[in-house]
Amino acid sequence: MKKIIISLLAVSLLLSGCASAKWDKKDPNAPAAYYQKHEQQLKDNQAKLDKDPTNFTLQFEKAFQLQALGRYKEAVKEYEKALAMAPDDFATLNNLAAIYEEVGEIEKALTYEQKLYNQNTTNIEVLKDTIRLLTKNKQFSDAQGVLDTFAGTEEGKKEGAFLSEQMTYIKDETAKEQNKK
Numbered sequence: 001m002k003k004i005i006i007s008l009l010a011v012s013l014l015l016s017g018c019a020s021a022k023w024d025k026k027d028p029n030a031p032a033a034y035y036q037k038h039e040q041q042l043k044d045n046q047a048k049l050d051k052d053p054t055n056f057t058l059q060f061e062k063a064f065q066l067q068a069l070g071r072y073k074e075a076v077k078e079y080e081k082a083l084a085m086a087p088d089d090f091a092t093l094n095n096l097a098a099i100y101e102e103v104g105e106i107e108k109a110l111t112y113e114q115k116l117y118n119q120n121t122t123n124i125e126v127l128k129d130t131i132r133l134l135t136k137n138k139q140f141s142d143a144q145g146v147l148d149t150f151a152g153t154e155e156g157k158k159e160g161a162f163l164s165e166q167m168t169y170i171k172d173e174t175a176k177e178q179n180k181k
Contacts, residue, residue: 124150143166144171
């Protein structure tokens with residue numbers, strides 16, 4: 001019985017370590033000075049934020065510093081606070097989408113990206129990000145719709161290779177999905 005309990009505890013610790021590892025993205029190749037700089041900026045920012053807790057810019061900068069340090073779980077909490085102050089802020093929504101994509105939570109990333117898309121249907125980077133996330137989430141018909149929107153923009157017309165590659169991929173994947181049915 002003790003062996004089973006110990007085994008369960010070991011598996012539990014291993015799984016919790018794996019889950020938290022996806023949220024810890026510190027770059028081992030970054031120089032120590034990079035992290036020291038961001039840690040100092042985070043500390044300075046927190047002191048200012050303590051004096052002015054409703055300051056959106058300070059709140060966003062705190063979240064951004066945490067993101068730069070690879071402390072994604074903390075960064076998300078701080079970005080959510082910033083979002084409560086400015087629900088439609090482009091950079092906050094974009095950074096949340098990027099973090100969730102980085103940790104593999106594509107549906108959550110799409111939640112934020114679709115808010116951006118609804119606000120910015122002609123922003124090329126938003127269109128590309130939305131297409132990429134929809135495709136990763138196997139929402140091929142939705143991705144095709146966004147791709148068609150992108151194709152109608154001036155930038156889209158210049159990005160012929162990107163468009164062609166994406167359209168072919170989406171059509172192939174859509175066909176595969178339909179053949180499974």
